[in-house]
Amino acid sequence: MAIxxxxxxEYRxxxxLLYWxxxxxxxAKSYRTAFRWG
Known part of the structure; x- marks a missing residue:
């Protein structure tokens, strides 16, 4: 069970990390879009 x-x-x-x-x-995508149009 310990394994x-x-x-x-490990999975958590x-x-x-994947979520982060x-x-x-x-x-980053939204910042880039805002920067382009801002």
């Missing part, structure tokens, strides 16, 4: 628990922790960390990267890309 499964470790795997779940990776999904957090996705949010960063979305913000």
């Amino acid at each position: 499964v628990h470790l795997w779940l922790d 960390v990776h999904s957090d 990267a996705f949010e960063f890309l979305v913000k």
Whole structure:
């Protein structure tokens, strides 16, 4: 069970990183659009 628990922790960390990267890309895209039209 400990191995499964470790795997779940690892998965959570990776999904957090993916979510952060996705949010960063979305913000960068909107900033670039605002900068272009602003």
